[in-house]
Amino acid sequence: MEQIWLLAKITYKEGVRNRILLGVLLVALLFSAFNVIFSQMFAHDLSKVSVDLGLSTVSIAGLAVIFFMGINLLARDFEKRTIYMVLSRPIARWQYVVGKYVGLSLMVGTAVAILGLFTAAGVKTSMLMAPNFIPQNYSWLVFAAAVCFSLLSLMIITALAQLFTCLATSSYIALLVTACAYFIGQNVELVRKTLLDSAEVNRYYAIMIEGITWLFPNLQAFDMKTAAGYGLPMNTVSLCWTAVYGLSYIAITVSLSVFFFQRRELT
Amino acid sequence: MTIKIEKLKKTYRKNLRFSKPAVDDLTLLIESGEAFGFLGPNGAGKSTVIKILLNFIQPSAGAATINGFLVSNPAVRRNVGYLPENPYFYDHLTAEELLTFGGKAAGMGKAQIAKRIDELLERLKLSHAKKQRLRTYSKGMVQRTGLALALIHKPQICILDEPMSGLDPMGRRLVADLIVEMRKNGQTVFFSSHILSDIERLCDRVGILNRGRLLYCGGLKDLLPATGGGLEQAFIGLIEKDEREQHGADLAAG
Numbered sequence: 046m047e048q049i050w051l052l053a054k055i056t057y058k059e060g061v062r063n064r065i066l067l068g069v070l071l072v073a074l075l076f077s078a079f080n081v082i083f084s085q086m087f088a089h090d091l092s093k094v095s096v097d098l099g100l101s102t103v104s105i106a107g108l109a110v111i112f113f114m115g116i117n118l119l120a121r122d123f124e125k126r127t128i129y130m131v132l133s134r135p136i137a138r139w140q141y142v143v144g145k146y147v148g149l150s151l152m153v154g155t156a157v158a159i160l161g162l163f164t165a166a167g168v169k170t171s172m173l174m175a176p177n178f179i180p181q182n183y184s185w186l187v188f189a190a191a192v193c194f195s196l197l198s199l200m201i202i203t204a205l206a207q208l209f210t211c212l213a214t215s216s217y218i219a220l221l222v223t224a225c226a227y228f229i230g231q232n233v234e235l236v237r238k239t240l241l242d243s244a245e246v247n248r249y250y251a252i253m254i255e256g257i258t259w260l261f262p263n264l265q266a267f268d269m270k271t272a273a274g275y276g277l278p279m280n281t282v283s284l285c286w287t288a289v290y291g292l293s294y295i296a297i298t299v300s301l302s303v304f305f306f307q308r309r310e311l312t
Numbered sequence: 313m314t315i316k317i318e319k320l321k322k323t324y325r326k327n328l329r330f331s332k333p334a335v336d337d338l339t340l341l342i343e344s345g346e347a348f349g350f351l352g353p354n355g356a357g358k359s360t361v362i363k364i365l366l367n368f369i370q371p372s373a374g375a376a377t378i379n380g381f382l383v384s385n386p387a388v389r390r391n392v393g394y395l396p397e398n399p400y401f402y403d404h405l406t407a408e409e410l411l412t413f414g415g416k417a418a419g420m421g422k423a424q425i426a427k428r429i430d431e432l433l434e435r436l437k438l439s440h441a442k443k444q445r446l447r448t449y450s451k452g453m454v455q456r457t458g459l460a461l462a463l464i465h466k467p468q469i470c471i472l473d474e475p476m477s478g479l480d481p482m483g484r485r486l487v488a489d490l491i492v493e494m495r496k497n498g499q500t501v502f503f504s505s506h507i508l509s510d511i512e513r514l515c516d517r518v519g520i521l522n523r524g525r526l527l528y529c530g531g532l533k534d535l536l537p538a539t540g541g542g543l544e545q546a547f548i549g550l551i552e553k554d555e556r557e558q559h560g561a562d563l564a565a566g
Contacts (some may be wrong), residue, residue, distance in 0.1 A: 047416070048417060051413055051416050051417055054413075055402060055405060055409070055410075055413050058402075058404065058405060058409065059402040059403070059404050059405060062404035062445075063404060125400040126396060126398075126399075126400055127400050127401060127402060129366070129368065129394070129396045129399070130396075130399065130400075130401055130410075130458075130461065132366070132367070132368065133366050133389060133392070133393075133394035133396075133462075134389060134414065134417035134418065135386045135387055135388075135389045135390040135417060135418065135419075136386060136389075136417060137386040140386075310368070310369045310370065311363070311368035311369060312363070312368075312369060
């Protein structure tokens, strides 16, 4: 456990000191300021627009952190051979994979926490500027839950990015495949519902879509923008099952990364 | 503490039909406390052997053990220090953080690590850069930091891949002095180098590799008189002889 934590710590330090992270956070700050101005143009559903924009900023900035920093940090270990420095220590390969994942998740978590605070400040300012258009008893708890679930979906993408980096020979391929997985994950549920509701769908096509829904993560399940925007009550049981689904998906993906990394030759 | 390599073979697939042996039937025993120089022309398989010893790659056949344990066991590396050829570290860490990681990973205590870091950085003339990020370091400084990382936990076995590469004469002197000190302390040093004068000065025994096969393994004294001259002449003589005898057809075809 200590070896995993050691590795997580140096991965986190290397990540948070990178200027790219600062750049992403600055852009997110600008988006939050833009949110305050833009949401005032929508008198109706002001909270929905403001929260939607804010949480989208969290998701996009979090993705940028994974794509531009996470994958870079993982791939550089192979391309620049920094991995030799780690694996020449009494550290097992599975500990390397898990430690690296924990470090990256902490980095993404830090970015999401900062972004979430910026977003909350932006939403609150918008609400203060137009108090008459805010739902009564607006729940900040639902907003916090939405940010947490956004983090969980980003952690799934991080696990997938790590798996593809373990499999691919270049960081560009890993980046491309991770981006595809994200895109599929965002839309697969919608495609499945549309197709399966239609009566004339080809049987084999339906099986294929069903298979894809099992293979790729259903990222829509973690999207709580609507509930957070209107301050709707949460279904605790449903949220728990979504969290279990996300954590199980991460566990399986990290286990697959371990499986492939154990066999990888570090030439 | 010994390094034992038995009938080691590593092949890389060139295409679907052909595979090329990078290391072929290599058997080697390095005794505790000796300084062993590993020589060979570029592409001879030296780094492949070192990577197998560190479990970065798996052998196609044969086995490598350190102190009786297979190198695939991570615990073996508790007593091993390794300096890669052209080391590269995390840019945004400081030397102190990097060495603390190395010490903690080897199970050292906090106070012990702090003392050892000061001792090593002082020795390697890096004390002034202790809290500086590694990306601001020169190539020679990175190389010396790599050596400090290899030695942080006072390993019984040091595997150094081209330790002198990228170093200025002062740096080379520092590293050479450290290797001499390790020998005095009874540590085993296994290092590959192209700088034959360093090998001649620092090693008890040498192994000479060409195209993955071991051509010579033994004391320097036994190698030098037989060919009459320095190590450079002996080395070139052995390689040329092997090329003529074993790979004559390749040369003729080329």
